[in-house]
Amino acid sequence: GAVVSQHPSRVICKSGTSVKIECRSLDFQATTMFWYRQFPKKSLMLMATSNEGSKATYEQGVEKDKFLINHASLTLSTLTVTSAHPEDSSFYICSASRQGLTDTQYFGPGTRLTVL
Amino acid sequence: KQEVTQIPAALSVPEGENLVLNCSFTDSAIYNLQWFRQDPGKGLTSLLLIQSSQREQTSGRLNASLDKSSGRSTLYIAASQPGDSATYLCAPRGGANNLFFGTGTRLTVIP
Numbered sequence: 001g002a003v004v005s006q007h008p009s010r011v012i013c014k015s016g017t018s019v020k021i022e023c024r025s026l027d028f029q030a031t032t033m034f035w036y037r038q039f040p041k042k043s044l045m046l047m048a049t050s051n052e053g054s055k056a057t058y059e060q061g062v063e064k065d066k067f068l069i070n071h072a073s074l075t076l077s078t079l080t081v082t083s084a085h086p087e088d089s090s091f092y093i094c095s096a097s098r099q100g101l102t103d104t105q106y107f108g109p110g111t112r113l114t115v116l
Numbered sequence: 117k118q119e120v121t122q123i124p125a126a127l128s129v130p131e132g133e134n135l136v137l138n139c140s141f142t143d144s145a146i147y148n149l150q151w152f153r154q155d156p157g158k159g160l161t162s163l164l165l166i167q168s169s170q171r172e173q174t175s176g177r178l179n180a181s182l183d184k185s186s187g188r189s190t191l192y193i194a195a196s197q198p199g200d201s202a203t204y205l206c207a208p209r210g211g212a213n214n215l216f217f218g219t220g221t222r223l224t225v226i227p
Contacts, residue, residue, distance in 0.1 A: 109159035
């Protein structure tokens with residue numbers, strides 16, 4: 001149990017376009033979902049925390065108008081990179097937890113975004 | 117803000133060796149600590165989770181220890197195998213369920 005999927009696994013887009021990444025908890029209901037970003041050979045950095053039905057909480061330095069997060073149901077959260085630029089190219093990973101503050105985070109397989 | 121350091125950054129060992137990966141963190145007020153494995157271009161696989169009240173956890177050939185007061189954790193891998201080759205990440209968790217990740221130790225086990 002506790003499987004998290006991401007779609008797409010890879011995406012290549014032109015500069016200026018918007019890209020949507022989906023994160024789904026397949027066999028459990030996720031009260032809280034997290035979005036991380038990872039640069040090559042770097043650590044994962046938390047971008048934002050989203051709770052179902054409410055606005056996401058963004059980490060300092062993360063532009064909320066650039067990275068739109070929607071957590072519309074207990075099994076789905078989406079991250080939309082708006083007006084993507086080459087510097088947005090990165091590996092984006094989501095995680096989900098059942099109870100938020102007290103439960104383990106289960107990670108998705110990640111999405112590789114390349115902006116040309 | 118929590119800072120996590122993992123030493124060494126890279127490690128190469130012959131198959132069969134036992135090895136220890138080190139993790140240190142600056143803020144000892146953690147809820148728990150997880151060790152993850154990440155294969156190239158892939159997501160994270162949780163290996164072990166140690167609660168703040170525990171000293172160690174074991175799973176198969178893996179043993180993780182936690183010294184919360186000194187801000188240290190170690191991951192011990194016994195009888196290493198080529199399939200253990202991956203990047204290992206430690207992540208202490210704060211009260212807001214924030215995971216703070218180190219930059220990892222890239223392990224290569226040579227057949």
